[in-house]
Amino acid sequence: MIRVHNLTKNYGNLRAVDNISFELEKGDVLGFLGPNGAGKTTTMRIITGYMPPTKGSVRIEDVDIFDHPLKAKKQIGYLPENPPLYNDMNVEEYLDFVADIKMVPSKEKKGRILYVMDKCGITSVSKRIIAHLSKGYKQRVGIAQALINNPSVLVLDEPTNGLDPVQIIEIRELIKSLAGERTIILSTHILPEVTMICSRVIIINEGRIALEESLESLSLNLKSSESLYLKLRRNGDDVKEKIESIENISKVNMSAPGEYVIVPSNGSDVREELTSMAVKYNWGLLELRPLIHTLEEVFLKVISSEG
Amino acid sequence: MNSIYPILKREFKSYFASPLAYIIIVVFQGISAWFFFLYLKGFLHIQLDPGFQLQRGELNLNNLVLAPYFGTITLVLLIIIPLITMRLLADERKSYTAELLFTSPIKLRTIILGKYLAAVILLIIMLTLSSINVFVLMVHGNPDIGAIMSGYIGLFLLGASFLAIGLFASSLTDNQLIAAVISFGVLLVLWLVGAMSPVDGSILGYISVINHFEPFGKGIIGIKDLVYYGSLIYLGLFLAHTALESERWR
Ligand SMILES: Nc1ncnc2c1ncn2[C@@H]1O[C@H](COP(=O)(O)OP(=O)(O)OP(=O)(O)O)[C@@H](O)[C@H]1O
Ligand SMILES: [Mg+2]
Numbered sequence: 001m002i003r004v005h006n007l008t009k010n011y012g013n014l015r016a017v018d019n020i021s022f023e024l025e026k027g028d029v030l031g032f033l034g035p036n037g038a039g040k041t042t043t044m045r046i047i048t049g050y051m052p053p054t055k056g057s058v059r060i061e062d063v064d065i066f067d068h069p070l071k072a073k074k075q076i077g078y079l080p081e082n083p084p085l086y087n088d089m090n091v092e093e094y095l096d097f098v099a100d101i102k103m104v105p106s107k108e109k110k111g112r113i114l115y116v117m118d119k120c121g122i123t124s125v126s127k128r129i130i131a132h133l134s135k136g137y138k139q140r141v142g143i144a145q146a147l148i149n150n151p152s153v154l155v156l157d158e159p160t161n162g163l164d165p166v167q168i169i170e171i172r173e174l175i176k177s178l179a180g181e182r183t184i185i186l187s188t189h190i191l192p193e194v195t196m197i198c199s200r201v202i203i204i205n206e207g208r209i210a211l212e213e214s215l216e217s218l219s220l221n222l223k224s225s226e227s228l229y230l231k232l233r234r235n236g237d238d239v240k241e242k243i244e245s246i247e248n249i250s251k252v253n254m255s256a257p258g259e260y261v262i263v264p265s266n267g268s269d270v271r272e273e274l275t276s277m278a279v280k281y282n283w284g285l286l287e288l289r290p291l292i293h294t295l296e297e298v299f300l301k302v303i304s305s306e307g
Numbered sequence: 308m309n310s311i312y313p314i315l316k317r318e319f320k321s322y323f324a325s326p327l328a329y330i331i332i333v334v335f336q337g338i339s340a341w342f343f344f345l346y347l348k349g350f351l352h353i354q355l356d357p358g359f360q361l362q363r364g365e366l367n368l369n370n371l372v373l374a375p376y377f378g379t380i381t382l383v384l385l386i387i388i389p390l391i392t393m394r395l396l397a398d399e400r401k402s403y404t405a406e407l408l409f410t411s412p413i414k415l416r417t418i419i420l421g422k423y424l425a426a427v428i429l430l431i432i433m434l435t436l437s438s439i440n441v442f443v444l445m446v447h448g449n450p451d452i453g454a455i456m457s458g459y460i461g462l463f464l465l466g467a468s469f470l471a472i473g474l475f476a477s478s479l480t481d482n483q484l485i486a487a488v489i490s491f492g493v494l495l496v497l498w499l500v501g502a503m504s505p506v507d508g509s510i511l512g513y514i515s516v517i518n519h520f521e522p523f524g525k526g527i528i529g530i531k532d533l534v535y536y537g538s539l540i541y542l543g544l545f546l547a548h549t550a551l552e553s554e555r556w557r
Contacts, residue, residue: 080406082406087402
């Protein structure tokens, strides 16, 4: 469980995070989206107790991270934006060290190390010096490190950054499988990732929450606004009028000469009527396809309407 | 406080993961042995010269070998200790591991103390190795064992203070070289203020790191000097703590 209340962070004159609040329960996976410099990393650093906020509070499993940092930090696993690795250690030594400072009981330590190495696919490099690992393997060691204390709250700053496609899928599966008993926040620039693993999404822009929604309601919204794209060879003055005359059409926009975006009224399918009309008036139908709003488009819309 | 051990262990091992620690130990050992035998040779020369017979009382082992030897070691420490401390905290930033340490359920002071103690152990190793030189004296005469002991206690305290100041310098930057230069600069100033103080008992004279060392070389362990070095160590660690804490509050 994470409760973030009115979080604000100023770096000198720059307000990196501006009055952000949200609450997550066990089982939630929150996707944290936003353009570069939006304040994602800053928010995550505050949540994990790395730095204090200028204003506001954070509670981890009902423990305030700044009043009782040691108690709260025991519950957290954190993958920073850059994996925090000691280059001169080998993978196993490193995980052993992290287990020690995360207060993993010595009886469980060996088992946890083997478990996270297996989960993150780094067993084969366990004796390699970290400095010699490839970027993707370093990232995996970073994820392994975040899981070592079996945390109930996981904060992952761009977890799939630098991984190959196969590993990306594996790590997504891993995150999904970890979800049930935990509360997870992850930031990412890969928008489909959010649709795949998150149950909720927050888009932040210039330090403020621009959109907060559960993924179900988000995808409902995306569907309902499904519109059509129509491209004609021969454009005429009356085309727009004629299309508007079709039943169940709520809006027609000409985006370029001969190109139209048609918004049908809720849920109705007007493709058949459109094709026969195009044939009838000999408009020269070149293209007709649904314009599905992707998360990308929502993202861009939200971000640009903010500025 | 349990977690001080993993911090210390990692830090100490990482000294020996690169050639730096070995080079530092060899150079330190080499220079101190070189100068030791230089002073010893001078001493033996004088002893054989009948012209000096009259002043034999003054020209003993302590004054001609031990005192200059300790003096040389203090100077070598001044140069070498910034190299030992430079990466202690600066490197944690560079490798982003500061974020791991500061989000772990350990206190900042445990981190600082663990790192400091790792460096102190390296210092102890260096001083212990260099004490082999002094055993040679046992063969050539009967040196003042008390003065040797107190001299080494003094060297340890002086070195430990330098380490604390170096650790503070390392807390200010993510650049090892800058950390080394800052600590060398601060140590040099603390060293030179002694020479600038005209009268004994002035403030500047009290601040001087080297003025407080002299009694140890003569076999005197004074409370005032212990307090001085103790305070310097505390101050260095305290300032490092403050620097790291305040950085994140900005
Ligand atoms: N230590 C710092 N000192 C001053 N300004 C900072 C600091 N860290 C971040 N900022 C600024 O705060 C703002 C938010 O940065 P943050 O790193 O949180 O963004 P982000 O959403 O994680 O971006 P990205 O997607 O690029 O990782 C940026 O304008 C950044 O320049
Ligand atoms: Mg970021």
